[in-house]
Amino acid sequence: MAQVRIPTPLRRLTKGEAEVSVDGDTVAAIIDGLEADYPGLKERICDDQGEVRRFVNIYVNDEDVRFLDGTETKTGPDDIMSIIPAIAGG
Amino acid sequence: MFDFSDEQIKRYSRHIILSEVGGTGQTKLLQSKVLLLGAGGLGSPAAFYLAAAGVGTIGLIDDDEVDLSNLQRQILHSTADVGRPKVDSATETLKGVNPDIDVVTYQTRLTSENAMEIIDGYDVIVDGCDNLPTRYLLNDASVFAGKPVVHGSIFQFEGQVTVFDPRHGPCYRCLYPEPPPPDMVPSCQEAGVIGVLPGIIGSLQAVEAIKVVLGIGEPLVGKLLLYNALNQDFRKLTLHKDATCPVCSENPSVTELIDYEAFCAVQW
Ligand SMILES: [Zn+2]
Numbered sequence: 001m002a003q004v005r006i007p008t009p010l011r012r013l014t015k016g017e018a019e020v021s022v023d024g025d026t027v028a029a030i031i032d033g034l035e036a037d038y039p040g041l042k043e044r045i046c047d048d049q050g051e052v053r054r055f056v057n058i059y060v061n062d063e064d065v066r067f068l069d070g071t072e073t074k075t076g077p078d079d080i081m082s083i084i085p086a087i088a089g090g
Numbered sequence: 091m092f093d094f095s096d097e098q099i100k101r102y103s104r105h106i107i108l109s110e111v112g113g114t115g116q117t118k119l120l121q122s123k124v125l126l127l128g129a130g131g132l133g134s135p136a137a138f139y140l141a142a143a144g145v146g147t148i149g150l151i152d153d154d155e156v157d158l159s160n161l162q163r164q165i166l167h168s169t170a171d172v173g174r175p176k177v178d179s180a181t182e183t184l185k186g187v188n189p190d191i192d193v194v195t196y197q198t199r200l201t202s203e204n205a206m207e208i209i210d211g212y213d214v215i216v217d218g219c220d221n222l223p224t225r226y227l228l229n230d231a232s233v234f235a236g237k238p239v240v241h242g243s244i245f246q247f248e249g250q251v252t253v254f255d256p257r258h259g260p261c262y263r264c265l266y267p268e269p270p271p272p273d274m275v276p277s278c279q280e281a282g283v284i285g286v287l288p289g290i291i292g293s294l295q296a297v298e299a300i301k302v303v304l305g306i307g308e309p310l311v312g313k314l315l316l317y318n319a320l321n322q323d324f325r326k327l328t329l330h331k332d333a334t335c336p337v338c339s340e341n342p343s344v345t346e347l348i349d350y351e352a353f354c355a356v357q358w
Contacts, residue, residue, distance in 0.1 A: 008246050009281075018320075055270035062327045084316070084327070086266045087245040089283060090132045090220040 002030055002060075002075040005082040013038045027058055028071040030081055045083060055086040092117055098190065102144055115304045116144060120190075122303045125149035125212040127200060127228055129180040131288030132218025132242045132295060134166040139296035140216075141184040141191055145303070148184060149212055151196040152176045163285035200224050202347035205231040214299050215239045218292060222269050223350035229254065229262035230347055233338045238302050238309075242295040247284050247319040249291035252310045252329065253298050256338055259311040264332040269350050287319055 004022050006014050014020055022037060024030035035042035047053050058065045059082040065073045075081060092113040094102075098120075105111045105119075124145050126133045129152040140148055156164075156171040156179055164176075171179035177195035184193050196208055200219075209215060209231055217228055217239050225241075232239045238255040241262065254261045294315065301307045314327040337344040 008248050018318075053270065054268045055266050057265060059327050062325070064328070064330060066332075067330045082327070084250075084314075086222065086270065087243045087248070087250060088220065088222040088225060089244045089281070090128050090130055090218040090242065090288070 001077045003080045007083050007085055010044055013040050025075060027065050027073045030075060057084045110306045118304055119144045120146040123147040123212045124299055125209060125215045127151055128218040129166060129176040130220060131163045132292040134164045135289050135292035136216050136218060136296045137166060137180060137184055139293060140299060141188045143300055144190060147192045149194045150177045150180055151200060153197055153199045163288050200227055202349045205347055209235055209237060214302050216295050216299050217241045226269055226350055227347055230337050230344055233261050240295045240298045242291045244283055244287050244291050246282055249287055249317040251291055251294045251315040255311045260329045260331040261338045263337045264335045265329060267336050284319055
């Protein structure tokens with residue numbers, strides 16, 4: 001279980017929810033949990049090989065999981081997972 | 091000991107009285123050169139405050155003309171400026187705020203041809219452009235030139251700010267190694283943006299640019315500040331230099347500037 005912060009562009013898939021609670025004790029499991037609850041989310045976050053897309057970063061609390069254990073990074077109930085896409089507007 | 095005119099002493103008195111700035115810091119500001127990429131939503135407040143602060147040379151690069159739909163957020167320009175080049179309208183506004191500074195304009199897009207030449211000579215670059223290809227181009231050019239970039243970007247109600255200083259920390263490609271395919275990024279203002287958001291993010295960029303010039307405080311190097319206007323939430327994430335970064339690592343794969351295809355996708 002973890003709290004997941006949904007970026008604005010993907011909230012149309014979470015019925016407008018900015019933060020959702022999802023089952024799973026690793027980042028990968030949470031992404032699958034997101035897909036189960038909100039179909040369509042996983043393909044936005046991951047490519048066909050299941051790798052996190054290169055214009056999306058995933059953070060557990062304030063750390064980028066690429067510098068932890070990637071999608072195998074463990075998450076506990078008090079952790080917050082954030083999905084942060086590149087945004088370009090100015 | 092400082093070479094200020096009476097008018098400058100009065101104009102910058104609230105800076106000079108700050109121990110972190112003082113006469114020395116104000117002199118640094120007056121001697122500094124800051125390039126603003128984009129005279130739009132983010133560039134407007136950033137340029138306003140940098141001009142008011144007495145940044146001696148402000149460079150403005152923007153190829154666009156003022157459109158009525160810009161005025162909801164781009165406060166450098168006024169209704170009478172619709173149709174004028176943004177760099178002209180902006181120069182007039184900035185000189186009105188502070189005739190003490192020089193404004194250098196480039197009415198063009200940043201390209202692989204002109205980027206190195208334009209950024210040469212500036213101390214800090216404020217990135218407030220509105221598209222990813224230019225952000226990648228600027229990143230690579232600034233890594234090659236070893237210049238700090240104060241990055242700001244906005245989408246609807248959310249903004250991001252960080253300082254990419256290739257001398258001390260990560261670069262944009264350390265975060266996002268490659269641009270997304272054209273149909274996959276939420277990027278442009280056609281998705282809508284709350285007008286005051288660039289006012290907040292652009293002002294934060296101005297603070298960071300001034301800190302970098304003065305060498306004070308802790309600039310957002312290795313930190314990504316996220317702002318959400320809907321719940322007034324500010325958060326900071328940690329950024330790392332990526333040992334496999336395509337451009338700033340030991341063995342870069344990107345060794346020359348790339349003009350990525352321009353795109354603007356609302357859907358992701
Ligand atoms: Zn890098």
